[in-house]
Amino acid sequence: MTYALVAGVMFGLYFSLVGIGLNLVFGVMRIVNLAHGDILMLGAFIALGVVGIAGIDPLFAVPLAFVVFVLAGVLLYWVLVPRLQGSANPEMLSIILFFGLSQVIEAVTTIFAGTSERSIQSRLLGTVFTTIKVKWFGGKAGGAGPIQIFGQGFPAPWVIAAITSLVAIGLVYLYLYHTRLGTLTRAVMSRRDEALATGIDVDRVSAAAFGIGLGIAAVAGVFAPFMFGSVTPAFGADATVTSFAIVVLGSLGNPLGTALGGVVYGLCYMLVQTYLSSWADLLPYVLLIVILLLRPSGLLGRRVRVA
Amino acid sequence: MLNASKHLLFILAPLVVVFALLPGVYQNHLLLFNFVIFLILAQGVNIIYGFTGYLPFGYVGFFGAGAYGFAIMVMHLQTPAPLAVLVGGLVAIALGLLLTPLLRLSGAYFAIANLAASLAVLHFVANPALEGITKGPYGVSLTGTFNPTHAYYAAVVVMALTVGAVIYLKNSPFGLALQAVREDAVSASMAGVNIVKMRVIAWLASALVAGLAGGIYAWYVSVFYPDNVFSGEFSIFAIVFALFGGVATITGPIVGVLILYGIYNLIGFTTPQYFQLIYGLLIMGLVLFLPAGLVSLATRRGWHVP
Numbered sequence: 001m002t003y004a005l006v007a008g009v010m011f012g013l014y015f016s017l018v019g020i021g022l023n024l025v026f027g028v029m030r031i032v033n034l035a036h037g038d039i040l041m042l043g044a045f046i047a048l049g050v051v052g053i054a055g056i057d058p059l060f061a062v063p064l065a066f067v068v069f070v071l072a073g074v075l076l077y078w079v080l081v082p083r084l085q086g087s088a089n090p091e092m093l094s095i096i097l098f099f100g101l102s103q104v105i106e107a108v109t110t111i112f113a114g115t116s117e118r119s120i121q122s123r124l125l126g127t128v129f130t131t132i133k134v135k136w137f138g139g140k141a142g143g144a145g146p147i148q149i150f151g152q153g154f155p156a157p158w159v160i161a162a163i164t165s166l167v168a169i170g171l172v173y174l175y176l177y178h179t180r181l182g183t184l185t186r187a188v189m190s191r192r193d194e195a196l197a198t199g200i201d202v203d204r205v206s207a208a209a210f211g212i213g214l215g216i217a218a219v220a221g222v223f224a225p226f227m228f229g230s231v232t233p234a235f236g237a238d239a240t241v242t243s244f245a246i247v248v249l250g251s252l253g254n255p256l257g258t259a260l261g262g263v264v265y266g267l268c269y270m271l272v273q274t275y276l277s278s279w280a281d282l283l284p285y286v287l288l289i290v291i292l293l294l295r296p297s298g299l300l301g302r303r304v305r306v307a
Numbered sequence: 308m309l310n311a312s313k314h315l316l317f318i319l320a321p322l323v324v325v326f327a328l329l330p331g332v333y334q335n336h337l338l339l340f341n342f343v344i345f346l347i348l349a350q351g352v353n354i355i356y357g358f359t360g361y362l363p364f365g366y367v368g369f370f371g372a373g374a375y376g377f378a379i380m381v382m383h384l385q386t387p388a389p390l391a392v393l394v395g396g397l398v399a400i401a402l403g404l405l406l407t408p409l410l411r412l413s414g415a416y417f418a419i420a421n422l423a424a425s426l427a428v429l430h431f432v433a434n435p436a437l438e439g440i441t442k443g444p445y446g447v448s449l450t451g452t453f454n455p456t457h458a459y460y461a462a463v464v465v466m467a468l469t470v471g472a473v474i475y476l477k478n479s480p481f482g483l484a485l486q487a488v489r490e491d492a493v494s495a496s497m498a499g500v501n502i503v504k505m506r507v508i509a510w511l512a513s514a515l516v517a518g519l520a521g522g523i524y525a526w527y528v529s530v531f532y533p534d535n536v537f538s539g540e541f542s543i544f545a546i547v548f549a550l551f552g553g554v555a556t557i558t559g560p561i562v563g564v565l566i567l568y569g570i571y572n573l574i575g576f577t578t579p580q581y582f583q584l585i586y587g588l589l590i591m592g593l594v595l596f597l598p599a600g601l602v603s604l605a606t607r608r609g610w611h612v613p
Contacts, residue, residue, distance in 0.1 A: 032415045083595050091414045092362060096550065097594040099543070103587030110580040237539065241426065244419050278436045285427035292420045293408050 043221020399518020
């Protein structure tokens with residue numbers, strides 16, 4: 001029981017990281033980024049590349065993935081979004097547009113990487129910490145073993161992913177509530193047309209949010225090989241639906257809501273998997289439908305939209 | 308009603324005649340069968356998306372439910388195949404009724420919830436705990452009813468009914484009312500249109516045709532796994548084909564299926580990832596430059612497209 005609860009919280013924090021980028025993009029632009037899961041998958045491939053080519057700790061892939069995808073996101077924004085916003089029904093067409101994008105990403109990855117499952121040895125993650133420990137404090141070298149919490153051993157990658165997620169969510173919070181661009185972002189989130197009328201450069205703010213959203217998704221992807229065991233180019237689609245369940249479970253346009261949604265989701269997932277394992281696959285979908293029908297504004301949401 | 312008979316005569320009749328005669332000339336019957344199935348599914352998507360604006364991202368849920376309705380009737384009750392196909396349609400309608408609350412959602416929320424619903428049905432059917440009823444993830448084998456020729460003609464009949472339904476929608480006050488609801492639900496209800504009833508009827512009609520198609524598909528292939536009949540490709544292909552041609556028209560989805568599924572069969576089998584790339588790019592280009600589909604090339608010039 002303790003094991004399921006602690007693992008649930010750790011997975012939950014990670015799931016929040018998975019969902020938060022999607023939340024940001026939808027909240028600011030009313031665009032459904034169906035390619036979200038594929039960005040995650042690409043993040044995982046960056047981690048694979050870092051390990052495969054440089055042979056160093058996959059943690060170094062985190063800043064790399066973030067920077068690469070922020071730039072890619074800003075670029076993609078200017079290519080796709082202004083044209084989309086000009087059409088008759090942007091929200092609906094965005095689903096189809098980003099579905100097309102996800103197909104392109106999946107196809108290109110398959111052409112270059114093949115369809116086989118990829119994984120990284122989990123002891124490679126966090127080697128940077130053990131190396132530092134050995135250099136500065138002495139002690140024995142070697143991979144990080146299980147980490148003890150409440151007398152139970154947990155794989156080190158889970159703990160590292162959970163801590164990284166916590167830090168990333170904190171940074172998103174700081175960005176949204178303590179920087180000028182963040183304040184503008186929240187203004188666009190609550191009333192797009194009024195923000196435009198006040199003279200806010202909506203396109204610039206949206207482009208920044210889009211880039212950050214994709215960057216965070218890629219960072220979450222770096223940990224995907226450790227949290228889910230392995231990744232394939234086709235992993236994106238499932239990840240997208242899971243992210244949606246988390247985002248809707250929390251609430252739209254509120255990063256703290258997504259954090260809560262992620263933790264609730266992680267706990268449910270671990271508990272169902274422990275006690276009713278054959279039904280665990282059903283959980284995200286049923287949870288998503290029930291939440292959408294009963295409380296469309298999410299657990300922490302105000303009533304901001306008509307569903 | 309003159310228009311309707313013109314449509315029946317010049318669109319539906321040639322389509323049915325061509326697909327009824329082709330098996331005699333062309334040897335690859337599986338390919339022809341798949342064409343007919345996708346024509347049904349694309350027109351089913353047309354009924355719900357084109358006329359009401361609900362994007363059914365989990366449309367395959369009805370298809371799979373129909374296939375499993377068929378399989379369960381044949382496995383457990385030894386029903387004759389045509390009857391089991393009808394039961395497949397009824398199962399899809401039952402699923403549609405179960406999912407009617409989703410129609411309260413709008414736009415993207417509906418699409419995502421519908422996708423989640425179809426995946427939920429997949430995991431429900433594929434659950435090893437239900438092996439006694441659905442055979443779980445191990446798939447079903449229905450060699451007793453295997454008869455591709457009959458299944459093919461049954462598919463042509465269902466296709467004729469589906470296209471007929473779209474022709475009816477295009478030429479009737481009911482279809483006009485549906486499109487009014489799609490454009491502006493509040494104004495339509497002010498004008499005396501019963502919105503809820505209209506939407507539910509369109510939703511169930513499109514569920515029915517997908518269920519019948521699923522039942523016939525099960526009849527034709529006779530051995531399948533949950534992942535085959537609940538494959539997201541069915542929803543996606545049907546939606547993309549319909550959109551590519553142009554929804555809320557009779558000919559749009561037909562053109563879409565013939566062109567895109569034709570391309571798929573030319574290059575898709577040998578190198579699926581290149582097809583995926585091309586069709587991903589095609590979808591993106593379509594949304595950015597031709598959001599109303601291929602038929603909008605003609606309508607922009609002022610030509611009338613049925």
